Amino acid sequence: MAVGPTTRRRQLGADLRRLRERKGLTLEEAGALVGISKATLSRYERKEGAVKWPAVDALCRQYDATDAEREALVDLAKGARIQGWWRSLADPVPESMNLMLTLEDEVTHEDHYACMYIPGLLQTRDYAEAVHRASEMRRSDKEVRHMVDIRMKRQELLRREDPPHIWAVIDEAAVRRRVGGAGVMCSQLEHLLSVGELPHVTLQILPFSTGAHAAAVGSFVVLGGPTPELDVVFLDILAGGGLFMEKPEELARYRLAFQYLSAQALDVEASRALIRQAFKES
Secondary structure, three states: OOOOHHHHHHHHHHHHHHHHHHHOOOHHHHHHHHOOOHHHHHHHHOOOOOOOHHHHHHHHHHOOOOHHHHHHHHHHHHHOOOOOHHHHOOOOOOHHHHHHHHHHOOOOEEEEEEOOOOOHHHOOHHHHHHHHHHHOOOOOHHHHHHHHHHHHHHHHHHHOOOOOEEEEEEEHHHHHOOOOOHHHHHHHHHHHHHHOOOOOEEEEEEOHHHOOOOOOOOOEEEEEOOOHHHOEEEEOOOOOOOEEEOOHHHHHHHHHHHHHHHHHOOOHHHHHHHHHHHHHHO
16 A cells, blocks of 8 residues: 555654664754754654655754665655645545544554444445434534545545455444434445455444443544554544544553454354344344
């Protein structure tokens, strides 16, 4: 999978910090060597905001980076300015969605735990519209349609030549909850069975019989980057649109939770059988 601008930006920040620490310099000392402030260099390393490639070149020289390292980081800095597909939409994307779209456009794999609704990447248009109308009560019809259009556009990553692997553990409650009425729900369950046949999609159902489990706090997604240190956890929350976490201890906690959930869930064939049963009962 091609490395996108957000992944480049995050990799750049991690590498700049690694080189500075290898040289034994503080943020203030390193910034002074190239004429930038401690705050600016800190933003570079925290992967925030734009990065000027001449500053990256100068930092690499002060860090005694090899020519190969310096050229690679300069290329990362230049590539991080490329814009994603959503930037060209006629209507702007809500700010709360920008980071999710940039990260998801570049993932190698995604691990989803869904406790309330079918994951967005696996939703039909009618189901997605019903979800948005229920949770976005103050938005106009035009705004709801725009949000649904974005969700449908996101799903194109499933049809890429080199798609990410999507592993979804879905709570039985999400399969049983009748969203949008019987017809919409039946179509959604049929779609779930169909997309589950894709070789890069793994679906498991966490049945009611499991009882208490490792993610009672709610839904989450682990967005997988080209290397483990670039993974990000996304929590969908009502206020603010979403919360992103990338500290090692946070990633470890949610990776472990997903492993437990997958172990507690039904296997793929038993999961398909439960979905078919829910379809018959809808």
